[in-house]
Amino acid sequence: MPRSPRTAPSWALLLRLLALLRPPGLGEACSCAPAHPQQHICHSALAIRAKISSEKVVPASADPADTQKMIRYEIKQIKMFKGFEKVKDVHYIYTPFDSSLCGVQLEANSQKQYLLTGQVLNDGKVFMHLCNYIEPWENLSFLQKESLNHHYLLNCGCQITTCYTVPCTTSAPNECLWTDWLSERKLYGYQAQHYVCMKHADGTCSWYQGHLPLRKEFIDIIQP
Numbered sequence: 001m002p003r004s005p006r007t008a009p010s011w012a013l014l015l016r017l018l019a020l021l022r023p024p025g026l027g028e029a030c031s032c033a034p035a036h037p038q039q040h041i042c043h044s045a046l047a048i049r050a051k052i053s054s055e056k057v058v059p060a061s062a063d064p065a066d067t068q069k070m071i072r073y074e075i076k077q078i079k080m081f082k083g084f085e086k087v088k089d090v091h092y093i094y095t096p097f098d099s100s101l102c103g104v105q106l107e108a109n110s111q112k113q114y115l116l117t118g119q120v121l122n123d124g125k126v127f128m129h130l131c132n133y134i135e136p137w138e139n140l141s142f143l144q145k146e147s148l149n150h151h152y153l154l155n156c157g158c159q160i161t162t163c164y165t166v167p168c169t170t171s172a173p174n175e176c177l178w179t180d181w182l183s184e185r186k187l188y189g190y191q192a193q194h195y196v197c198m199k200h201a202d203g204t205c206s207w208y209q210g211h212l213p214l215r216k217e218f219i220d221i222i223q224p
Helices: 011-021 037-043 142-149 178-184 190-194 216-219
Strands: 044-057 069-080 094-095 113-120 159-162 175-178 195-200 205-207
Touching: 037 142, 069 113, 142 190, 175 205, 178 190
Parallel strands: 159 175
Antiparallel strands: 044 069, 044 113, 069 094, 195 205
């Protein structure tokens, strides 16, 4: 479900929230709810293609009593897909230093390019963590790259539900069932890579892959 607009918190507050959301007994683990790439793009304030120039560990805030650290990635922005109204050009992106707070490790000083999504904070800084959608650009399918410009953002009114067991059925006409876990035992499988949940003129939503029909196993999986 699309999130309602709200004021972006400070990065220090985000770190505290991530710490509170950490599951009990998993002190060194980061846990994120699964989301289809389309959902990630719709819910993120910013989506860009970039290379990582360098990284530096910096304090999380100006408060000397705050011992938490952040990693500041200096980036070279190649293209912006979302976030034009919040920031024109991104030079730095921040992430928690602590992996248990979902900090992101990226390759600096290499030719690798990334799709990066995240939040834009009150002070204009861009913040990301492992619960955002962060992928090497080369790992994205042709449809995913194409959808960053068009299909994902035009269809944020659709809901995508992750199916873990059968039967798995829709509860609303604007809902698509994400069945990669059932058919492939992984989240980011064929459906995530090659399909968009697209809204039709009558308000209903269904999976779309260019002019190709929906693969049969995506239909069969919703049956008891």
